[in-house]
Amino acid sequence: MTGKPKILYVSHNHPTIRPGGAEAYAYELYRAVRDGGEFEPLFLARTGPPVSIASRYHEGTLLTGVNEDPNQYFFYTDTLEYDWLNGTPRGKAALIKYLREFLEAQRPDVVHLQHTLFFGYDLLRELRNTLGDGVPIVYTLHEFLPICHRNGQLVRTTTEKPCREESPRRCHECFPEVSPQEFFMRKRFIQSHMSLVDRFIAPSAFLRDRFVDWGLPADKVVTEEYGRLPVAPAETRDRRKRNRLVFIGQLSYFKGVNVLLQAMKRLQEDEVDVHLSVYGANLELQPDDFRGEFAELLEATKKTVTFEGEFNHDDLPTIMADADWVVVPSVWWENSPLVIQEAGQHGRPVIASDIGGMAEKVHDGVSGLHFRAADPASLAETISRAVGTRKLWDELRARIEPPYAMDEHVRSLTRQYKELLASRSDEELVTPPAPATEIESVRYA
Amino acid sequence: MPETELERMPTMAETTVEPLAALLAADVVAVHLGSEEGAHGLEISILAEPAPEQLRSQCVDLRALLRERLASLAADERLGVMALLDEVAAAEPGDAVSLSASRALVREALRDPLPTSVVERDEPQGLHFDSVHALAEDAFYVRGWARDGQAPLRRLTVVSPEGSRVELLPGIYREPRPDVDSFYEEPARTGAEGTGFLGYCETGSPSLLSTGWILETENALGVGREFPGPQVSRDLLAARAAVLSDLHKERDWETPLMDHVVPAVSRIQRRLEERAEIEETWDFGEVPGNPETSVVVPLYGRIDFLEHQLAQFVHDPELRESELIYVLDSPELASALRASAGQLFELYGVPFRVVVLAENGGYSVANNRGASVATGRRLLLLNSDVLPAAPGWLGRMSAFYAEQDSIGALGPKLLFEDDTLQHAGIKFQRPPGGGAWENEHYFKGLHRDLPAANVTRRVPAVSGACLMIDRELFAELDGLRGMYVQGDYEDTDLCLRLRQQGRETWYLPEVELYHLEGQSYALENRTALSRYNVWLHTRLWDEEIAAAMAETELPAGSS
DSSP states (O other), rough: SSSEEEEEEESSSSTTOOOHHHHHHHHHHHHHHHHSSSSSEEEEEEEEEEESSSSSSSSOEEEEEEEEEEEEEEEOOOOTTEEEETTTTTSSSSSIIIIIIHHHHHHHHHHEEETTTTTTTTTHHHHHHHHHHTTTTEEEEEEEEOOOOOTOOBBBBTTTOOOOOOOOOHHEEEEEOOOOOHHHHHHHHHHHHHHTOOOEEEESSSHHHHHHTTTTGGGGGGEEEBOOOOOOOOOOOOOOOOEEEEEEOOSSSSGGGGHHHHHHHHHHHOOOOOEEEEEEOOOGGSSSHHHHHHHHHHHTHHHHHHHEEEOOOGGHHHHHHOSEEEEOOSSOOOOOOHHHHHHHHHTTTTTSSSSSSHHSOOOBBTTEEEOOTOOOOHHHHHHHHHHHSSTTHHHHHHOOOOOOOOOHHHHHHHOOOOOOOOEESSSSOSOOOOOOOOOOOOOOO | OOOOHHHHHHOOOOOOOOOOOHHHHHHHHHHTTSGGGTTTTHHHHHHHSSGGGOOOOSSHHHHHIIIIITTSSSSHHHHHHHHHEEEEEOOOOOOOHHHHHHHHHHHHHHHOOOOBBOOOOOOOOEEEEEEEEETTEEEEEEEOOOOOOSSOOOEEEEOOTOOOOOOTTSSSSEEEEHHHHHHHTTOOOOOHHHHSEEEEESSSSSOSSSSEEEEEEEEETTEEEEEEEEOOOOOHHHHHHHHHGGGOSSSTTTOOOOOOOOOHHHHHHHHHHHHHHHEEEEEESSOOOOEEEEEEEESSSSSHHHHHHHHTHHHHHHHHSEEEEEEEGGGGGGGHHHHHHHHHHHOOOOOOOEESSSSSSOOHHHHHHHHHOSSSSSEEEEEEEEEETTTTHHHHHHHHHOOOEEEEEEEEEHHHHSSBBEEEEEEOOTTOOOOOOOEEEEETTTTTTTTTOOOOEEBBBBOOOEEEHHHHHHHHTSSHHHHHHSSSSHHHHHHHHHHHOOEEEEEEEEEEEEOOTSSSSSSSHHHHHHHHHHHHHHHHHHHHHHHHHHHOOTTOOOO
């Protein structure tokens, strides 16, 4: 007991179980608040299939502890009976019994959701049921799952083109087996629950706009970038040519790695002096035709491309040290790609697709370069310009702004939590604001 | 039976007397004596409650009685015995199955069989008994063909296994059978001359046996033939599909075929309704009693719609104050619903009642059963695939209803998922060139903001997908009528019955709900169904519809 008001962070996963951007951020935020904030944080991370083999750890509860930290819990939910269309468990026992017991025992003053995936959107209803109207609910929007049934990808199944106009008719075109009426009901169902949220936090303006277009009230959605813990910048070697590229990300269609390899093929044919390293995982989860194309392109570009495979996040400084440019060629909108922030932390200019969150976070000709999304010719031309223009690298690098710092983020969130608490309740917060402290760098396994 | 006749019967030691045997023993005497009264006096009490001291008979065994006493009767007397049994059995509940078995025995002992029909080109008489669908214990839908190359048919008779005889001429529907005509190398016969026949018939008394039907014919020259019938089909839904598919043979609702299809389907529908009794009622939470409005929602197939509705109703305090009644019309889903409904109540806290029907009975009976347990002043019939556009809709409908003196039914604006109009009131329209009246929704497919669709007004009818009506008024009308098939035209039928009583139907566009139509029913034979409903509806309401349409004006600015 610290006497501080409690804030409950809910995440769909825990980074010790499976690494991922949103869960890594959520966990860093938890630790930053714990170490320096005015709130006592709790971290509730969902686990269970498919990320863990077990669907239950103890009899009679869905909870288990994490690393002997009294404020961290795993919460097991099963996905066998999960309604993937509407994002809700078919049986509600996890919510109305087990989660309720947890909430009653912990009585958080604020809840900040990082995700409702695997819990169900009706998690929100249960929070309100048990915690009442006085407890503010904050919800960070990490992606577009509520809007788009295609895993939130916002890319049409029919054309593989990015989509920014969701409607029951268009969604039905992407999923002919789901009727337009079911898509309408899906949206109404999700919005029914999301209406219980007091504040949404969107890490990019692009994402915020999509959700406001979709129907969230504009005054409830604020844009605030992910806070980053400070890191020591990667070593920068003094080289005459700035011609080393790196791709870091999932090896999937949506991340555009094949667009990049196609561009590399053109550059090789044009005998441009450039090299690319490809770091990424999950190739085995991709469809056959994607893998086939990836392998073919690797073969065709073997003189200029090195496929490095999976990497350890701890090796990022070394990877960055070897690279001059980071390429983010996604063919979907992206939200606020962590790799752009990481490139920024290490002082590497980014060559990015000119759409969505990438276009927003990388300023063309200022701190990085844009190319036409999904267009290998445009990317090849942009790379060619990047490596061939004297001093361009230094100019862009000089103008990279430092990423939003985690301690600043924690101060901002703390201010917002208190604001929401005040507007939800007449009583003032009993705890006086603590002085802001420097947050140590934390890492997770 | 007069005392004197009883005395004349030989006495025997008291023993168990088979009711049918006793009846026959007593009445055969009367028949034999030609006494008119004898045929009726005693039988009912005998069958209901055998009183052996009054029924001293030398026969305890039906077979012996038939052999010794009845087989020797003249042919017309034997027919008389069977006709008598038909009447008696009709009035007698008793042990129906054993009665049927005994009567089949009697029929076989007393009947004079005709020569069995042989279907050959050289044979002038040919007949075939294609099918018998049992619609009720005494109602059947039969089909076959009969051809006589010698003389016109004077008689076309079906005989039940129990001996009930039903004469099909002249009322039976005749259909062309080009396959039969060409077999006999004759020109195709059409219309009333058609070689085939099909139609609805009722037996004088219940027929429960599945085998033993007979088709008999006799022509003007007195030449008779018979043909054994097929196994009786007892699947009501198969019977309904078979009957409805016959409508394809006709183009016009005034066809005499409807005289067979309507009673047949009505009997099936009534049976389905009777079976759909309330089996269980579960309350989740404190469902308010005697509220302003009871909301009745049939659930058919898609019980997941409950969750979708609750996720919307939870935002509307008025729904907590109303009596929310879900009627499960898919009994096979009862245990799944039970498990889920309790959890959904825990999650949403909106109290509701679930009424489980013993069998699927269709849209009208589900609504009627729900209404039967409702205590609200008014009923709001609601489909499970309707979601309100915003809270406050129920109170506004209620307030409007309360203000109108002569209102009967009230319907709101219903929208498709793309914000176009699904329903802005219902009008009736004949297709170009005439024909039956069809239900049409005003302005269907136009945008919700269309000015003409935003006029509060009287309309000929409103959709049952969301319909408000005074509960007592609904009860006086005996609710929705089940004669229509699968959720169509019951609503307009209700509005027309209200109109007959001087009650008005109103459309209220300020209230909007979404009707996510077409998900709950997978209709197998939609065209046959809608053709039936349309024809039945016009048959019942032709004049009323014409009058309703004549007095309805379109709002200004529309055409």
